[in-house]
Amino acid sequence: MAITPPYLKHGDCIGVVCPAGFMPADKVQTCLQVLDNWGYQVKVGTTVGSQCHYFSGTDEERLADLQQMLDDEDVHAILCARGGYGLTRMIDKINFKKFCRKPKWIIGFSDISVLHSHIHRQYGIATLHAPMAAAFNSDAYKNEYVESLRNAVAGIKADYICDSHAYNKKGSCSGELVGGNLSLIAHLCGTESAFKTRRRILFLEDVSEYIYNVDRMFYQLKRNGMFDRLAGLIIGGFTDMKDTTTPFGKQVYDVIHDLVKNYDYPIAFGFPVSHDKENLALKIGREYKLTVAGKKVRLMEK
Amino acid sequence: MNRKSFFHAFIPASLGTMLINKSFANPATHPAVANIPPYLKRGDTIGITCPAGPIEIGNIQPCCRALKKWGLNVRYGNTVGKQWLRFGGTDKERLEDFQSLLDDDNINAILFGKGGYGTMRIIDKLNWEKFKRKPKWLVGYSDLTTVHLHVHANLGIPTIHGDMGNGFSDDYDASSSSLYNVLYGHKVKYNIKGSRLNRLGTAQGTLVGGNLTLLQACAGSKSDIKTEGKILFIEDVSEYKYSIDRMMMSLKRGGKLDKLAGLIVGGFTSTKSEEEESFQVSVEEIVWDKVKDYTYPVCFHFPAGHIKDNRALKMGVAYEFCVSQNDVSLVENSSAPDPVFLTDDLKIGNDSLYNFSDTMFAAPPRLPFPQ
Numbered sequence: 099m100a101i102t103p104p105y106l107k108h109g110d111c112i113g114v115v116c117p118a119g120f121m122p123a124d125k126v127q128t129c130l131q132v133l134d135n136w137g138y139q140v141k142v143g144t145t146v147g148s149q150c151h152y153f154s155g156t157d158e159e160r161l162a163d164l165q166q167m168l169d170d171e172d173v174h175a176i177l178c179a180r181g182g183y184g185l186t187r188m189i190d191k192i193n194f195k196k197f198c199r200k201p202k203w204i205i206g207f208s209d210i211s212v213l214h215s216h217i218h219r220q221y222g223i224a225t226l227h228a229p230m231a232a233a234f235n236s237d238a239y240k241n242e243y244v245e246s247l248r249n250a251v252a253g254i255k256a257d258y259i260c261d262s263h264a265y266n267k268k269g270s271c272s273g274e275l276v277g278g279n280l281s282l283i284a285h286l287c288g289t290e291s292a293f294k295t296r297r298r299i300l301f302l303e304d305v306s307e308y309i310y311n312v313d314r315m316f317y318q319l320k321r322n323g324m325f326d327r328l329a330g331l332i333i334g335g336f337t338d339m340k341d342t343t344t345p346f347g348k349q350v351y352d353v354i355h356d357l358v359k360n361y362d363y364p365i366a367f368g369f370p371v372s373h374d375k376e377n378l379a380l381k382i383g384r385e386y387k388l389t390v391a392g393k394k395v396r397l398m399e400k
Numbered sequence: 401m402n403r404k405s406f407f408h409a410f411i412p413a414s415l416g417t418m419l420i421n422k423s424f425a426n427p428a429t430h431p432a433v434a435n436i437p438p439y440l441k442r443g444d445t446i447g448i449t450c451p452a453g454p455i456e457i458g459n460i461q462p463c464c465r466a467l468k469k470w471g472l473n474v475r476y477g478n479t480v481g482k483q484w485l486r487f488g489g490t491d492k493e494r495l496e497d498f499q500s501l502l503d504d505d506n507i508n509a510i511l512f513g514k515g516g517y518g519t520m521r522i523i524d525k526l527n528w529e530k531f532k533r534k535p536k537w538l539v540g541y542s543d544l545t546t547v548h549l550h551v552h553a554n555l556g557i558p559t560i561h562g563d564m565g566n567g568f569s570d571d572y573d574a575s576s577s578s579l580y581n582v583l584y585g586h587k588v589k590y591n592i593k594g595s596r597l598n599r600l601g602t603a604q605g606t607l608v609g610g611n612l613t614l615l616q617a618c619a620g621s622k623s624d625i626k627t628e629g630k631i632l633f634i635e636d637v638s639e640y641k642y643s644i645d646r647m648m649m650s651l652k653r654g655g656k657l658d659k660l661a662g663l664i665v666g667g668f669t670s671t672k673s674e675e676e677e678s679f680q681v682s683v684e685e686i687v688w689d690k691v692k693d694y695t696y697p698v699c700f701h702f703p704a705g706h707i708k709d710n711r712a713l714k715m716g717v718a719y720e721f722c723v724s725q726n727d728v729s730l731v732e733n734s735s736a737p738d739p740v741f742l743t744d745d746l747k748i749g750n751d752s753l754y755n756f757s758d759t760m761f762a763a764p765p766r767l768p769f770p771q
Contacts, residue, residue, distance in 0.1 A: 120678070152642060152679040183642045186649045285646055288619030288654040310486060310517045314617050317520045321621035344453070344516075347485035 099274055100224040100383025103175075103201035105253030108137040110174040112251075113167035114231070115143035116154035118209040119182020121231065123147030126179050129231035132239045133177070136248055141173055153184050161188045168197045175251060179231035181208025181279075189216050189291065198223065203251055206230050208305075208373065211278030214382045216291035218276060224383035226250055227278055227301075233377065243370070243377045250379035256399040258378055260370055262392060265333075265355045269364035270389040272400065273329030276382055277301035280336075284315040287322045296327040299388055301380065303334030305373035309346040309353060312336060316357045330364040330388040332397070335372020364390040369397070435557040436717070437509070437535040439585030442471030444508035447501040448565050449477035450488025452543040453516020455566055457481045460513060463568035466576055467511075469746055470583075477501055480513055480565075487518045495522040503530045508537075509583065513565035515542030520614075523550050523623060532557070537583065540564045542637070542706065545610030550623035552608055552716045561610055561633070561704065562712030574703070579712040580746065581739040588714050588732040589739055592703060594725050597684055601697030603721045604733070605661030607713060609633035616647040619654055628659040631721050633713065634687075635666030635705030641679040641686060644668065648690045657690055662697045662721045664730070667705030697723040702730075 106112070112133050114126065126146055133140050143163040145154040154160060167176045189212055198221050204213055205226045214225045228247040238244060250256065276293045277283070280302045286292045293300075304312060319325060336350045346353065351367060358365060366388065370376035385400040440446070446467055448460065457480060464474045477497040482489040489497065501507050523546055532555055538547055539560040548559045562579045582588060608625050609615060609632045618624050636644065651657050668683040681689075684700055691698055699721075703709040718733040 151681070183646060186646060186653065190653065285616070285650050286653075287621075287650075288624060289650070291653070292620065314517060314520060318617050318619070318621065321520070321524065321618075321623070342486065344486045 099385050100218060100222045101201055102224045102384065103203050106138060106174055106203070106251045109139065111139040111141055111172055113141045113143060113170065113173040113176045114146055114179050115163050115167055115176060116145040116148075116179045117160050117164045117188070117213075118154065118178075118184035119152065119180050120149040120154045121146065121180040125235065126231045128239065129177075129179065129234040132234050132244075141167070141170075143167060146179055152182070154180075157184075157188050160184065161191050164188075165192060168192070168194070168202075171200065173202065175203040175205060177230070178204070178206030178210045178213075181206065181210055181230065183209050185209050185212040186285065189213070194221055197221075205247070205251070207377070208279050209282060211282035212286065212291065214278050215283065215286050215293050218293060218383050219291055222383065224381050226379060227371070227382055228379035229377050233375070238375065241375065243375060243379075246379040250381060256379065256381070256386075256397070258370075258397045260395050261368070262390070262395055263367035265351060265359075265365070265367040266390050266395065267359075267361075267363070267365040268390050268392065269330075270387065271299065271329040271364050272385060272387045273297055273299045275299050275301065275380055275384060275386045277332070277380075278303070278382070280304040280312065280315050280319075281307065284318045287318055292322070293324070295324045297329050299330040299332065299386055300324065300328050301332035301334055301369065301371055303372045304336050306338045306340065307336070308340045308342060309348070309350050310342060312339070312350055313346070313353045313357070316354060320357065325358060325361060328361070328363050330390075331358060331361070331366070332369045332371070332388065333365070333367045334369050335374055335376060337372055337374050364388055366390050366395045369395065435535055435555070437537045437557065440472065440508055440537070440583045443473070445473040445475055445506055446509045446511050447475045447477055447504070447507040448480055448511050448513050449494075449497045449501050450479040450482070450513035451494045451498050451522060451547075452488065452512070452518040453486060453514045454483035454488040455480060455513040460565035460568075462570045463511070463565045465570070466568050470580055475507060486516065488513060491521050494518065495525050498522070499526060502526070502528070502536075505534070510536060510538050511565060512538075512540030512544050515540065515544060515564060517543050519543050519546040520617060523547070528555055531555070539579070539583075539712075541635075541710070542611050543614060545614035546618060546623060548610050548715045549608075549615065549618050549625050553623055553625045556716065558714055558716035560712055561715050563710055567710065573708065575708070575710040575712070577742045578739070580742060582712040582714055585736055586739040587734050587736040588712070588719070588730070590703075590711055590731075591727055591729045592701075594723070594727050595700055597688070597700045598723050598728065599696070599698040600723050600725065601662070601695070602723070603631060603662035603697050604718065605629055605631040605721070606718050607631045607633060607715055610635070610715070612636040612644065612647050613639065616650045619650060627656045629661055631662040631664060631719060632656070632660050633664040633666060633702070633704065636668050637706035638670045638672060640672045641681065641683065644671070644683060645679075645681075645686045648687060652690045658694060660694070660696050662723075663691055663699070664702045664721070665698070665700045666702045667707040667710075669706050697721060699723050699728045702728070
């Protein structure tokens, strides 16, 4: 199991950064306020609200902001306010020395999957796949998903239960949890940042992709051997899918089911991890027990 | 007689094996010349199959007319005219059709009907044993990059990156005449005008690559290629710029850009921008940014890719690649005869052979490049 960073205590400080896409400052306000209400101090990074065309800053600016938060001993966790695209442009320039000596929780999803995967593969330190700043807006911070983030950073062990799905494969397994955004996990194939998935529970989600591209990325993972020796597989939301002029002729879950149905480990479709509201906090690198039963699916942190 | 049987015929077996091991010790500098498929001659048969997207028989008629004018017989595989979902038949049908053309001694070359998506779904189930013993030319691009990469990585047999069944028009053009030249064994020899974006220099190396999306999609798999000491060709169509940037980062982080002999950038057309208008960087800048720290020659706007002027490229063979201020040349290392201008009886319409078109690229680059 990966090294677990210390959980947060009342009064600890959460650093907030935008290491990828640009995010307007006003869209982060609720998140900052809620973190404060939860009893944490907040340190706002220089990339929050700043912009360099697509990105929240130049590669150098984004790197400097994240590096500063990683190295600052008074920052106890780092919440990435938004994904988008951009981490892979600077991942090889981040200095993880101090972070490895004093690990802290790194929180986010989507493009942040690059950080999760790289840190898991290279340093074996647990990270937190969880809602980001936008998920707090319009009172949504009261929902169980943002609440799950609150519980996760405080060290409360997860015990999630969701409805079963017709495509599920029943069974139970235990293993270290890895996963994240399919596009980024496929993007990291063939690099030193790719997840090792053997004997682990893998979860995948994606948004706004063409169905044929989801199929291609699943084939890429399959051809990389990433499905071969899993303990279990969790299929999250594949939301706002797009199709081409010649339609694929199948829905995204049908496509995924075709690809994975012959594996004999437990598989749970429709798990609440996604780009939609349904996005439970998941600790990458921690041991979980997955039980896929007839009516319910349970994912319990050990 | 190929090189291997030549050795075996005249040298005692053990000595022959030693020599062969030595001469094939470094595939980067010694392309697998023994494995070059036979070039076509009049009367040969070319088979058409659809391992990816579907094609209607009507849409490959310009292609068939051209092939017949060139003196070739055309045989449709079972997947021509078939459709299942967005594919040219079920996975099983596409696999069986491709396999039967690979194994059929009466088929001298295979031209793929169409790109799209789907080759990756069947590539691992193909049996290459017969093809390995009796190679034949495989012609296609885009999704068929999967075949180029897989065959290069696992068999070291050259393939042809060029127009497919749906890519011919009844207008005589540079792409179809370049394909004629390659199929009939003329040397690949292209000369295009220079660009201020290019990085000057000269390189020798085996040409590899194809569609950037497929290069990325094959990363880490059995079809992944090694690029060290080689000339890499890339092209793509209808991708978001952030995605092109991300795929270039994949190549870079996968160690595929640092030890190249040279880089050839073909067409990058119809880039999408609806949801990422703020990605205000040209494709040329995106690519340049990933290779600016190296020193090998780089050429932009090479006439190959999802563009009308899609020149046939023999992949997996050695070239001399020369980028100078005024022009760019890509010349196959071969004693084969020079390419010919097609005589009237081989032409379908009228045009000049190497008509370089300035209008084939998506958008001019926005910023000047450092040289």
